[in-house]
Structure formats: C-alpha cells, structure tokens
Amino acid sequence: MADQSMSQPQELTKKQRKEMRREERRNEEQNVRRSSIRKKYFGWGGISIGIALLIVWAVLSSGGSNGTNSALAPDNDPFKGIADAQVVLTEYSDFQCPACKSALPIVQQVIDTYADRIKITYNNFPLSSIHQNSDEAAKAGECAFDQNKFWEYHDMLYDRQDLWANMSDPQETFTNYAQEVGMDTGVFNTCYDGSDAKDRVEYDKREGNTRGINSTPTFMVDDEVVRSVRSFADLQEVIDAALGNTNQSVTK
Structure with a gap:
C-alpha cells in the first residue's frame, strides 16, 4: 500500500505563502518592465525604420524613374x-x-x-x-x-x-x-x-x-x-x- 503522506500536498506555512506572494509580485514587476522596454524599443525602431525607408525612397526617386544612382x-x-x-x-x-x-x-x-x-x-x-x-x-x-x-x-x-x-x-x-x-x-x-x-x-x-x-x-x-x-x-x-x-x- 502506498504511503498516503506522499500523495497529499504538504500545507505551506504562513512564512512560505508570504514569500511566494512576494516572488510573484517580483515576477509581475519584471514582466511589466520587460513589456515597457519592448514597446519603447520597437516604437523607436519603427520610427527609425520609417525614416530609413523615406531616405531610401528619396535617393531612388532622385535617380530618375528607373532608380539609377545619379552618381x-x-x-x-x-x-x-x-x-x-x-x-x-x-x-x-x-x-x-x-x-x-x-x-x-x-x-x-x-x-x-x-x-x-x-x-x-x-x-x-x-x-x-x-x-x-x-x-x-x-x-x-x-x-x-x-x-x-x-x-x-x-x-x-x-x-x-x-x-x-x-x-x-x-x-x-x-x-x-x-x-x-x-x-x-x-x-x-x-x-x-x-x-x-x-x-x-x-x-x-x-x-x-x-x-x-x-x-x-x-x-x-x-x-x-x-x-x-x-x-x-x-x-x-x-x-x-x-x-x-x-x-x-x-x-x-
């Protein structure tokens, strides 16, 4: 017969539950910070890409309808x-x-x-x-x-x-x-x-x-x-x- 003490989860102490909640809050805060950084990075990245595309378009346009370089x-x-x-x-x-x-x-x-x-x-x-x-x-x-x-x-x-x-x-x-x-x-x-x-x-x-x-x-x-x-x-x-x-x- 299996040991019943192994099949039942042990009850966490008050101290352990408190520590677990603290760890969950830390994880949430880290996730929020990462999300903010990603938004900022991709936001500026999108602007940079947009600017780069405008520059490329201007260069190609200046070369004439066939896109040749004026140089x-x-x-x-x-x-x-x-x-x-x-x-x-x-x-x-x-x-x-x-x-x-x-x-x-x-x-x-x-x-x-x-x-x-x-x-x-x-x-x-x-x-x-x-x-x-x-x-x-x-x-x-x-x-x-x-x-x-x-x-x-x-x-x-x-x-x-x-x-x-x-x-x-x-x-x-x-x-x-x-x-x-x-x-x-x-x-x-x-x-x-x-x-x-x-x-x-x-x-x-x-x-x-x-x-x-x-x-x-x-x-x-x-x-x-x-x-x-x-x-x-x-x-x-x-x-x-x-x-x-x-x-x-x-x-x-």
Missing part, C-alpha cells in the same frame, strides 16, 4: 568638348578591343574637328566574354577618371594593349601605369579594389544593352546608332546632320 549617370562620363552641347557623340568602347584601338585616329579627328561644338563622351562596354581583362581595364579607367587622369590613362591602356591583355592579373601593371601618369597609387588601388568603379562600369554596360549596343566600338550621335564606322567621314555625315550643317566636308 553613375551619363553626366559623369569622361568627355571632351562642350559640356552642355546639344549634340552628343557617345562612344561605347572596350580597352582590350583591337578594333577600338584602331578607331582612335577617327575619334581624335572628331575631337579636333568638333570639340568646340559638340560633346564627345566615352562609355565602357567591356566584352568580357572574349576579352579576359576588359572589365579590369574599364575599372582602372574609372579610377583614373576619379583622379582627373582619364584621357592620359585611356591613351596608355590602348597604346600598351598587347602588354596587359593576356595577363592573369593586370592590377600591378595598371598601378604602374597610374604612377606613370601622375596618379596617387594608394588612392588608385583603393578605388580598384572597391565597388564604386565596378558599379560605374556595370551601369555603362546596362545602358549600352538598353540602347541595343552589342559590339565595340559603337558610336551614337544623340540617340542614333552609327553602324560600321570605318572612317571619319562616316561620323562626319551624321554629326553635320545633327548640327544642321549642310556642308558635309567640315575641316579645320
């Missing part, structure tokens, strides 16, 4: 000529592209002839599927742009294209080129290793894809794509038409 926009592309010109020649190019290198004299003739009337911009369009270092070279060019050395660096990359094109890692070579044209190499490497220059290259590529660009070099005069540019005359005709100039043999 990446075309107004920040390297250019020669008149900044606010009504006629803009845009070159989509790849530093590792041999045809782009061959087109340099044509581009230079455009600059010599029209720089006082139009804007000539350079946009990255690296064909990384066939040119292994084109993305890296484009990124290096953006870092040169940050130090106001883009055009000197642009010329050097094309001039020495055969030297770096097939390197497994061209960063050291690109850094040496940066030093040669007078850049701060520490700043250059920080830029090269960061994400900002890469983002700008990707922006140019997306913009080019949107415009139907699929090869390099490709030129646009305003919104008109100029296909198969083999000579200065091919661009001259379209630029003169855009300028409203009936003389098709503008020379200086």
Whole structure:
C-alpha cells in the first residue's frame, strides 16, 4: 500500500505563502518592465525604420524613374568638348578591343574637328566574354577618371594593349601605369579594389544593352546608332546632320 503522506500536498506555512506572494509580485514587476522596454524599443525602431525607408525612397526617386544612382549617370562620363552641347557623340568602347584601338585616329579627328561644338563622351562596354581583362581595364579607367587622369590613362591602356591583355592579373601593371601618369597609387588601388568603379562600369554596360549596343566600338550621335564606322567621314555625315550643317566636308 502506498504511503498516503506522499500523495497529499504538504500545507505551506504562513512564512512560505508570504514569500511566494512576494516572488510573484517580483515576477509581475519584471514582466511589466520587460513589456515597457519592448514597446519603447520597437516604437523607436519603427520610427527609425520609417525614416530609413523615406531616405531610401528619396535617393531612388532622385535617380530618375528607373532608380539609377545619379552618381553613375551619363553626366559623369569622361568627355571632351562642350559640356552642355546639344549634340552628343557617345562612344561605347572596350580597352582590350583591337578594333577600338584602331578607331582612335577617327575619334581624335572628331575631337579636333568638333570639340568646340559638340560633346564627345566615352562609355565602357567591356566584352568580357572574349576579352579576359576588359572589365579590369574599364575599372582602372574609372579610377583614373576619379583622379582627373582619364584621357592620359585611356591613351596608355590602348597604346600598351598587347602588354596587359593576356595577363592573369593586370592590377600591378595598371598601378604602374597610374604612377606613370601622375596618379596617387594608394588612392588608385583603393578605388580598384572597391565597388564604386565596378558599379560605374556595370551601369555603362546596362545602358549600352538598353540602347541595343552589342559590339565595340559603337558610336551614337544623340540617340542614333552609327553602324560600321570605318572612317571619319562616316561620323562626319551624321554629326553635320545633327548640327544642321549642310556642308558635309567640315575641316579645320
């Protein structure tokens, strides 16, 4: 037979009951404090989240309807000529592209002839599927742009294209080129290793894809794509038409 004293709960003493009630009150007070802290935390957290969302919305709105960052926009592309010109020649190019290198004299003739009337911009369009270092070279060019050395660096990359094109890692070579044209190499490497220059290259590529660009070099005069540019005359005709100039043999 089981011990009946084990099956019946023992009666608490007055002192024990008092201590139990005290403990219950302490627990209730702690729960109230925790609840208050949670409400305060989430209340301020909700406000903070709301503010953050408003900031994000404002940033995206300022970038235009497609949400692009204004720091990446075309107004920040390297250019020669008149900044606010009504006629803009845009070159989509790849530093590792041999045809782009061959087109340099044509581009230079455009600059010599029209720089006082139009804007000539350079946009990255690296064909990384066939040119292994084109993305890296484009990124290096953006870092040169940050130090106001883009055009000197642009010329050097094309001039020495055969030297770096097939390197497994061209960063050291690109850094040496940066030093040669007078850049701060520490700043250059920080830029090269960061994400900002890469983002700008990707922006140019997306913009080019949107415009139907699929090869390099490709030129646009305003919104008109100029296909198969083999000579200065091919661009001259379209630029003169855009300028409203009936003389098709503008020379200086």
